[in-house]
Amino acid sequence: MPRTATNDQVFSNLKNYFGYDSFRVNQQDIVESVLNKKDCLVIMPTGGGKSICFQLPALSFKGVTIVISPLIALMKDQVDGLNANGIPASYFNSSQSSEEQFAIIESVITAEIKLLYVAPESLAALQNILTEKYISCVAIDEAHCISSWGHDFRPSYQQLGFLKSTLPNIPFIALTATADKATREDIVKQLRIEHAERFISSFDRKNIGLEVRTANNRISQIVKFINARPNQSGIIYCLSRKTTEQLSKKLKTNGIHAEAYHAGLNFEKRSKVQESFIRDKTQIVCATVAFGMGIDKSNVRWVVHYNMPKNIEGYYQEIGRAGRDGLTSHALLFHSYADVIQLQNFASGATNEAVQIAKLDRMKQFAESTTCRRKILLSYFGELLGGNCGNCDVCKNPPQFFDGTVIAQKILSAVYRLQEKEAMGMIIDVLRGSQNAAVLAKGYQNVRTFGIGNDIAWKHWQHFVIQLINQGFCEIAFHKNNALQLTEFSNNVLFKGAKVALTKPLVITEIKPVIKEKHTRTKRSKTTKTRTKTKTKVVANSLFERLRRLRYKIAQEEDIPAYLVFSDATLKEIEKERPLSDDDFLRISGVGQRKLEVYGDEFMAEIMNFMGSKPKKVKKGDTYIKTYNLYKSGLSIDEIAMQRKLGTTTVYSHIAKLYSMGKEINLYDFVSKSDVEAVRKAKKALGSPKALRAYFDYFNESIDYFKIRLALSIIEKD
Structure with a gap:
């Protein structure tokens, strides 16, 4: 994606709202396609970042992005996560009162929200707003539900084909973590997005x-x-x-x-x-x-x-x-x-x-x-x-392998000779030279591979065929009567001398070592359990555990899941990097501008308590001094933010820090005396909370975070 003013905003939103400095594989290309109003089919593993592919473009569209989702629980979880990141979103379903539904429809008409989650069954109730005047994008999550070839087929999803006819000029993005080839074809056909760009990420979850x-x-x-x-x-x-x-x-x-x-x-x-x-x-x-x-x-x-x-x-x-x-x-x-x-x-x-x-x-x-x-x-x-x-x-614990290249060549040759139209059973019958009616009716007794494996038992051939499928040398086409078909690996074995390692079929007598191993494992498990207890005592006093407890406390106070505060991965990085300034905290993956404002002070205080030290003093040339010099030169907050390529909220946080450090700054240029007094009263009423979120909620979101922060700086110095 070449950097343009528009794309700079996309990257800025990626960091500010989601806390990431860069995209994962395929995400950037998908976002670009959606923003260019192209239909997309996205196959991406669970945890691969599918949601950002439509949530991030939604921030750039003028209208609302409709997200089709199969479960109410899924909708609520997604919406809670978006709201926690400062993105206005809602969901619409049958469990809501008519007043709630009307308010949501109004928020779509007035574009007060960016994303609306809805189940397929509830689309009829939104008929009046399903127009290109209000809707800028449609995302179909868990898209495999539309296909009878898929593993979680839902008839209600099959009505979704009408949407493209209703909204022909807006981009559609269908997303799923699990779809084989047959299911993918069915998805684009039924959604009427046959020309959609296809993005298939690696399914490999190495962790x-x-x-x-x-x-x-x-x-x-x-x-x-x-x-x-x-x-x-x-x-x-x-x-x-x-x-x-x-x-x-x-x-x-x-x-x-x-x-x-x-x-x-x-x-x-x-x-x-x-x-x-x-x-x-x-x-x-x-x-x-x-x-x-x-x-x-x-x-x-x-x-x-x-x-x-x-x-x-x-x-x-x-x-x-x-x-x-x-x-x-x-x-x-x-x-x-x-x-x-x-x-x-x-x-x-x-x-x-x-x-x-x-x-x-x-x-x-x-x-x-x-x-x-x-x-x-x-x-x-x-x-x-x-x-x-x-x-x-x-x-x-690898089994014993032998060189099964010749066996593999015979199987793959039979698949090829039968034109990739037959299932495993027929392949084996041909290899063994079976004279049954099905073989003879199709004339397969005349193919060159007929009978070349009559020295191997039927069940053993089955064992070898399954191994070839498992290793990717051939595959089952479920939508073509389970026919075996060749893959790009097949040519390497048939024509390029590639070797294939296979295992021999297991026999019953091999069960004895397993029983012996079971006793060995039992002895080992006692040792493991002892070690685990020792390790747990150490972990309980670690910075990660202290951060985890703080996260849990905040989640309880805010009535949200703990992972919506920060993920374990983010806590691990905080533990490793130990950030003690806003800029360092922002460099942590998973920390955006909003989360810095809401949670940063509390987590940095916990790090300082753990380390038993005070934050490092600002050195000449530090990021705060750069902001201070620009402030002294007469630039406004917006101008400083533009020149330093920072968010205005970050600049305000610098101003607050500089004031606390004794620099000549008049904070009343940015916050009124009445707001300072209001924050002073709130501090007394709330019992001096560390988190800015407590003040923000106290004022029913009527005073901005940066003003609360500046007011607290004045109060603390007083």
């Missing part, structure tokens, strides 16, 4: 460690897993409501604070559990899969699947709720044959039963695989990983 275990003694394994991670937030996904209830009770008996969440609970109870989890009051939630969709709780450190998910899309989306802040996180999956049977029963009779069963088979293959698990996930979404990830259980 999430992947692990699969058999479902033996699940509860005791989960208790040990949680005890090894004290004070960490996590989600345990279960297939049934009953399991969520039973598991949460068993965890409580083991001294672990956990709550159940499922559709059988009334709305009030579900909301209470969700709010408690978001606000760090409840450490763990045992939930059915609906929980967590779109909730931007950035400090979830782990996700456990008590039961196997029904497809890889769902699994990927659910593990993506861990580690959204980029810090180290963990995904643990338990799998059993009983889960597979139960999921097969769930799929039975569905309109897309064949697709569901095929995707379930793929999930089962993932769980049983001896291939790098990240390779499997990425290849499923069309992204091919050359080497192994090193951050999954298979990579950390």
Whole structure:
């Protein structure tokens, strides 16, 4: 994006409102496309920064950006986050009174808000304002819900096609974290944005460690897993409501604070559990899969699947709720044959039963695989990983491999000879030279690969084919009757001499070492638990823990989730950098102008208390002195801000600091005596709070932050 006056404003908004100095991969190009009024399809992993792709352009548009969202909880979470960042936003749904709805419609007409979140079912009530006079952009979040090929199909999403006809000249942006090739095509077709620019980010969430275990003694394994991670937030996904209830009770008996969440609970109870989890009051939630969709709780450190998910899309989306802040996180999956049977029963009779069963088979293959698990996930979404990830259980405990290049060549040749139209079963039948009716009817006994693998058992061929799929050498086209198709890696094996490593099929006798290993792990876990306790004592007195407690206190006072104050990643950077000035604090990723104003003083005071020192004195040439020299030369606040490329609020904070340092500055040029007296009274009434937000709320937002800060500087000096 070439820097222009307009784009300078975009970068300024990125820092001021969201606290970031730069874009993540693809974000900049997407924002530019939306601002140029182009339709976009955005496939970006959970935690990859999808929301900024439409929230940031919304600040530059004159009208309102409509955001289609499937869940009320998702809307509320997003709107709370936007408002916390100083961006006017609201949501519209059936739970609101007619008066509330009317007020929201008025705010759209008068452009008092920048974003409006709405469920598909509520669009009809907004018919009068769905015009290009009021609407500048439409964002469809969780866009995979529109497709029957997707894993979370919702019929209500299929009505959205009319929107493009109603608003033909405004940009549409469809966003999802999980969509295979078939689902992507369906999304753009149904939304009538066939010419949309496509932005497909890497699906690789390197910070999430992947692990699969058999479902033996699940509860005791989960208790040990949680005890090894004290004070960490996590989600345990279960297939049934009953399991969520039973598991949460068993965890409580083991001294672990956990709550159940499922559709059988009334709305009030579900909301209470969700709010408690978001606000760090409840450490763990045992939930059915609906929980967590779109909730931007950035400090979830782990996700456990008590039961196997029904497809890889769902699994990927659910593990993506861990580690959204980029810090180290963990995904643990338990799998059993009983889960597979139960999921097969769930799929039975569905309109897309064949697709569901095929995707379930793929999930089962993932769980049983001896291939790098990240390779499997990425290849499923069309992204091919050359080497192994090193951050999954298979990579950390690799199986024994052999050179399977010839076997791979035979399989890929058969896929090619059958014109990439046949599923795995037919490929294997041809390789083994089967004389069944289906093979003969299609004349496949005449292809060159017929019978070239009759020395290998059918089940062993299946084992090898699945490994090739897992490694990205071929893929399943679910929308084409599960046909196997070649990938760009296939040519390397067929024509360029690339080697393929495969594992031999496991036999029953190999279960003995696993039992032995289980005893070894039990001994190790005792050591780990002892170490964890020691480590926890050290961590409890760390700066990070003090900042975390301060964040929690502020969140309680403001009645917002703790991560909306600052994410764990931001706290980690504050701990490392220990900023003691406004400019240093602003350099922290995740700190924007508003958050500096609202929270900066309190966090810097906590850092000083921890360090047992006073802030460094201003040296000649320091940023404050530069501001002071410009002030003395007669420039206005706006002129100083323009020359120094700073926000006016930052300049005002410099002025306040300089005044406190004894510099010749008349603060009454910027704040009235009546405002100073009002702040003086508020300080006495509130008990001298450190956070400016307390004063701002006290005055019902009628006195600006910078005036409050200047008034406090005068009062403190007096």
